[in-house]
Amino acid sequence: MRILVTNDDGVHAPGIVALAEALRLVGTVTVVAPDRERSAVGHALTLHHPLRVTEIMAGIFAVDGTPTDCVNLGIHALLAGSPDIVVSGVNRGGNLGDDITYSGTVSAALEATLMGIPAIAVSLAANGHGSNYRPAAAFAARLAREVLERGLPRDTFLNVNVPDLPAEELGGPVITSQGKRDYGGDIVAKVDPRGRNYYWIGGNEPVFRDIEGTDFHAVKRGRISVTPLHLDLTNYASLSVLQSWDLSA
Amino acid sequence: MRILVTNDDGVHAPGIVALAEALRLVGTVTVVAPDRERSAVGHALTLHHPLRVTEIMAGIFAVDGTPTDCVNLGIHALLAGSPDIVVSGVNRGGNLGDDITYSGTVSAALEATLMGIPAIAVSLAANGHGSNYRPAAAFAARLAREVLERGLPRDTFLNVNVPDLPAEELGGPVITSQGKRDYGGDIVAKVDPRGRNYYWIGGNEPVFRDIEGTDFHAVKRGRISVTPLHLDLTNYASLSVLQSWDLSA
Amino acid sequence: MRILVTNDDGVHAPGIVALAEALRLVGTVTVVAPDRERSAVGHALTLHHPLRVTEIMAGIFAVDGTPTDCVNLGIHALLAGSPDIVVSGVNRGGNLGDDITYSGTVSAALEATLMGIPAIAVSLAANGHGSNYRPAAAFAARLAREVLERGLPRDTFLNVNVPDLPAEELGGPVITSQGKRDYGGDIVAKVDPRGRNYYWIGGNEPVFRDIEGTDFHAVKRGRISVTPLHLDLTNYASLSVLQSWDLSA
Amino acid sequence: MRILVTNDDGVHAPGIVALAEALRLVGTVTVVAPDRERSAVGHALTLHHPLRVTEIMAGIFAVDGTPTDCVNLGIHALLAGSPDIVVSGVNRGGNLGDDITYSGTVSAALEATLMGIPAIAVSLAANGHGSNYRPAAAFAARLAREVLERGLPRDTFLNVNVPDLPAEELGGPVITSQGKRDYGGDIVAKVDPRGRNYYWIGGNEPVFRDIEGTDFHAVKRGRISVTPLHLDLTNYASLSVLQSWDLSA
Numbered sequence: 001m002r003i004l005v006t007n008d009d010g011v012h013a014p015g016i017v018a019l020a021e022a023l024r025l026v027g028t029v030t031v032v033a034p035d036r037e038r039s040a041v042g043h044a045l046t047l048h049h050p051l052r053v054t055e056i057m058a059g060i061f062a063v064d065g066t067p068t069d070c071v072n073l074g075i076h077a078l079l080a081g082s083p084d085i086v087v088s089g090v091n092r093g094g095n096l097g098d099d100i101t102y103s104g105t106v107s108a109a110l111e112a113t114l115m116g117i118p119a120i121a122v123s124l125a126a127n128g129h130g131s132n133y134r135p136a137a138a139f140a141a142r143l144a145r146e147v148l149e150r151g152l153p154r155d156t157f158l159n160v161n162v163p164d165l166p167a168e169e170l171g172g173p174v175i176t177s178q179g180k181r182d183y184g185g186d187i188v189a190k191v192d193p194r195g196r197n198y199y200w201i202g203g204n205e206p207v208f209r210d211i212e213g214t215d216f217h218a219v220k221r222g223r224i225s226v227t228p229l230h231l232d233l234t235n236y237a238s239l240s241v242l243q244s245w246d247l248s249a
Numbered sequence: 250m251r252i253l254v255t256n257d258d259g260v261h262a263p264g265i266v267a268l269a270e271a272l273r274l275v276g277t278v279t280v281v282a283p284d285r286e287r288s289a290v291g292h293a294l295t296l297h298h299p300l301r302v303t304e305i306m307a308g309i310f311a312v313d314g315t316p317t318d319c320v321n322l323g324i325h326a327l328l329a330g331s332p333d334i335v336v337s338g339v340n341r342g343g344n345l346g347d348d349i350t351y352s353g354t355v356s357a358a359l360e361a362t363l364m365g366i367p368a369i370a371v372s373l374a375a376n377g378h379g380s381n382y383r384p385a386a387a388f389a390a391r392l393a394r395e396v397l398e399r400g401l402p403r404d405t406f407l408n409v410n411v412p413d414l415p416a417e418e419l420g421g422p423v424i425t426s427q428g429k430r431d432y433g434g435d436i437v438a439k440v441d442p443r444g445r446n447y448y449w450i451g452g453n454e455p456v457f458r459d460i461e462g463t464d465f466h467a468v469k470r471g472r473i474s475v476t477p478l479h480l481d482l483t484n485y486a487s488l489s490v491l492q493s494w495d496l497s498a
Numbered sequence: 499m500r501i502l503v504t505n506d507d508g509v510h511a512p513g514i515v516a517l518a519e520a521l522r523l524v525g526t527v528t529v530v531a532p533d534r535e536r537s538a539v540g541h542a543l544t545l546h547h548p549l550r551v552t553e554i555m556a557g558i559f560a561v562d563g564t565p566t567d568c569v570n571l572g573i574h575a576l577l578a579g580s581p582d583i584v585v586s587g588v589n590r591g592g593n594l595g596d597d598i599t600y601s602g603t604v605s606a607a608l609e610a611t612l613m614g615i616p617a618i619a620v621s622l623a624a625n626g627h628g629s630n631y632r633p634a635a636a637f638a639a640r641l642a643r644e645v646l647e648r649g650l651p652r653d654t655f656l657n658v659n660v661p662d663l664p665a666e667e668l669g670g671p672v673i674t675s676q677g678k679r680d681y682g683g684d685i686v687a688k689v690d691p692r693g694r695n696y697y698w699i700g701g702n703e704p705v706f707r708d709i710e711g712t713d714f715h716a717v718k719r720g721r722i723s724v725t726p727l728h729l730d731l732t733n734y735a736s737l738s739v740l741q742s743w744d745l746s747a
Numbered sequence: 748m749r750i751l752v753t754n755d756d757g758v759h760a761p762g763i764v765a766l767a768e769a770l771r772l773v774g775t776v777t778v779v780a781p782d783r784e785r786s787a788v789g790h791a792l793t794l795h796h797p798l799r800v801t802e803i804m805a806g807i808f809a810v811d812g813t814p815t816d817c818v819n820l821g822i823h824a825l826l827a828g829s830p831d832i833v834v835s836g837v838n839r840g841g842n843l844g845d846d847i848t849y850s851g852t853v854s855a856a857l858e859a860t861l862m863g864i865p866a867i868a869v870s871l872a873a874n875g876h877g878s879n880y881r882p883a884a885a886f887a888a889r890l891a892r893e894v895l896e897r898g899l900p901r902d903t904f905l906n907v908n909v910p911d912l913p914a915e916e917l918g919g920p921v922i923t924s925q926g927k928r929d930y931g932g933d934i935v936a937k938v939d940p941r942g943r944n945y946y947w948i949g950g951n952e953p954v955f956r957d958i959e960g961t962d963f964h965a966v967k968r969g970r971i972s973v974t975p976l977h978l979d980l981t982n983y984a985s986l987s988v989l990q991s992w993d994l995s996a
Contacts, residue, residue: 043291076434185325540790574932683823696797
């Protein structure tokens with residue numbers, strides 16, 4: 001089995017080190033990850049500049065690009081053949097509810113899905129730096145094995161969030177849907193040492209709605225959340241509503 | 250009516266100039282857009298650096314950030330009050346099928362939706378630079394009026410693609426679902442003038458599947474495509490499949 | 499006469515617009531300048547990435563690089579033939595004393611000198627935005643005419659600083675040497691909205707020593723300062739001192 | 748003795764590791780260096796963005812800025828007190844002749860000199876990666892000891908170039924002046940995978956003039972070159988020439 005591992009915290013982050021280690025028991029691991037932190041980059045793809053790749057150790061590539069770039073280069077240029085699975089993470093911090101659209105970790109799994117490769121995104125729902133990457137990585141390896149055996153529904157990948165708890169305190173996995181967050185507006189406006197204004201987009205603690213069946217609800221109760229996500233954003237329920245509008249001039 | 254206009258081609262692009270002009274007949278327009286091209290940035294949000302804002306003319310702000318940053322700053326810091334609608338575009342090039350996840354234009358509308366503001370993304374499905382921004386802008390203004398009157402389904406925004414045709418050749422609007430693209434791998438590997446390797450992610454013409462009812466199918470036939478997108482990526486149909494897996498060991 | 503004009507405040511800055519206008523009376527002007535502000539970049543050259551050039555109007559090129567890149571591309575790729583002179587500016591803010599080593603404006607003239615082309619750097623010694631770019635540009639044109647006629651000493655270029663005064667209040671030009679500045683340490687240490695530390699290099703008003711014969715002394719008295727600078731940084735006077743050291747063990 | 752060590756190849760480069768090791772025999776070493784390669788940045792100072800500092804090990808700081816930024820932060824914010832000397836290097840590749848104006852390594856020493864701190868820049872005149880950093884570092888330590896004892900002439904720092912040779916083949920040090928390079932124009936113009944043009948500033952092998960007494964002449968003959976450089980770029984010999992020009996109209 002060929003396994004491509006990436007993340008958005010950078011190739012040296014503790015989460016990807018733990019993940020690669022756990023997955024080496026499942027197959028041949030190649031790491032292709034950003035050379036430095038690239039969080040909150042969403043599904044950004046580098047089109048207008050070339051990318052540099054450094055093989056920092058055998059089978060570990062650092063790229064000066066986004067997680068999406070890494071998956072692209074990994075699949076099409078760096079691995080000896082197409083990977084059987086792409087696993088992204090273990091991210092520092094959860095990727096829950098609507099926040100997934102910002103996430104480089106989740107976007108890497110999405111990119112793999114676009115390329116037709118099964119994919120898993122794994123995040124440690126920690127405040128601050130996180131201390132339990134190894135149990136999260138172990139679950140990811142367990143899940144990867146299952147995916148390799150059974151396959152995934154068409155155009156679908158898995159978004160996994162693991163509470164920041166030691167293995168023995170971790171609740172079992174639960175299949176969830178994507179939760180809802182309430183966004184506040186927290187922009188900090190300041191003046192720099194040269195007297196010019198600047199704005200900094202703030203970091204209020206996200207407020208999730210505690211709805212049963214959602215990713216957030218599971219994680220809050222110490223359980224591992226596994227959410228199947230797909231590529232189709234169409235709101236099918238609203239097609240008929242819109243068809244009743246008269247838009248013809 | 251307060252209207253926030255943004256894009257990802259930059260504040261000086263012809264598409265946003267046409268869009269702002271058309272929307273001035275609907276309400277008070279404030280433009281908050283990137284100071285230069287920021288396409289393919291996906292839903293990237295700038296967390297680790299401050300942002301600079303320059304009011305280049307009354308009501309026109311250039312930001313050294315992504316479209317997502319622009320919507321954030323527009324809603325929470327630059328406009329006098331919360332906008333009634335956010336319109337993003339007119340993008341140079343279509344945003345069809347799975348490609349929408351890369352799009353800065355679509356991500357701006359998604360960001361507005363997260364903040365609870367109705368939103369429309371508008372793209373000109375042109376090859377090259379595009380020549381018919383005005384009819385596309387005129388339709389966007391027409392649609393914005395409708396949205397302001399009727400509202401949109403919960404957590405849903407509209408992704409509009411307009412063929413690059415003169416007004417008189419443009420087919421009527423059709424409500425569509427998100428299409429499917431087949432992705433090839435086209436990475437260019439080269440050597441720079443200093444002898445170091447680099448990779449460039451290529452730009453093969455996208456190959457869409459011509460499925461009836463999709464955005465691509467409509468645009469290919471000269472019709473305006475309007476797709477309702479929502480924020481929930483959960484593949485509900487696959488929840489039961491996954492629940493049958495045994496992940497507990 | 500072929501004249502290459504550049505700056506570090508960006509192609510749209512008022513100083514370069516005034517300068518190009520004044521020099522059009524002397525010869526054929528081509529503007530090759532950064533697409534946005536690039537001050538304090540020193541003599542930075544872009545080696546590891548390609549550069550993009552946009553001809554925004556006939557004879558006006560915007561480059562996504564440094565002033566040094568602009569001179570390089572202008573001389574070797576964009577102009578129809580080698581320029582007879584390179585003029586850089588009019589910079590917003592003086593380039594006096596030791597500060598010239600940070601300056602993109604001065605570095606552009608230095609780059610031209612390395613390429614064997616006579617060069618002038620012109621700065622408006624203004625606090626804030628500056629209001630008298632036209633008299634500064636007019637003097638630069640006057641000086642350029644002189645340089646084109648007489649030539650410059652070998653490996654030498656001119657660094658011009660003009661007080662921010664209306665033409666009628668401006669004192670005559672004086673040939674000066676490079677002044678001395680006293681540098682303080684003004685680093686601002688803060689915490690960002692996400693709780694991470696950052697440092698910002700501050701902008702204390704520079705304190706120059708008021709030494710007769712220097713650039714600063716002239717400008718402070720309302721006179722135009724013209725300093726001949728050369729490429730050789732060797733401190734010849736100290737060669738013998740160092741030769742007396744015993745470094746052979 | 749407090750010693751500040753920096754470079755422009757990045758905090759992990761072999762040259763700075765060797766240099767820090769050698770200098771630990773002379774005094775207490777603090778490394779403050781860019782988090783990644785920043786060569787050819789000249790004397791660039793980061794004014795418009797904040798800087799991030801990570802203490803990757805005790806006494807070793809990585810900064811997301813230029814070498815000039817590192818010296819600034821080191822002196823004014825990170826060290827417990829003002830350093831007695833700043834040593835920059837060991838650079839991968841020589842810094843000879845006029846090329847020093849582009850050099851981040853040399854600019855770091857220049858910045859220290861502006862702040863009133865004695866400084867040395869050290870480069871390994873290697874083609875490619877270089878293999879003899881340790882003898883170069885050992886000489887730098889030897890020279891630093893001398894400088895700490897004797898001081899340096901006012902406003903002057905030392906630019907050292909060491910041939911890429913094993914210690915036993917290395918010729919003794921010689922005090923030199925700055926050499927002369929002949930610059931060719933080597934711009935590569937290409938088309939990217941999306942059909943847009945780009946330019947890449949090339950890397951022809953520099954052609955130095957083999958003038959006796961210069962840095963290049965010494966290094967070419969296997970000897971260590973030590974050049975005293977100062978901050979004053981004034982071409983004093985040409986002051987009288989320029990004073991004879993009539994610039995008053």
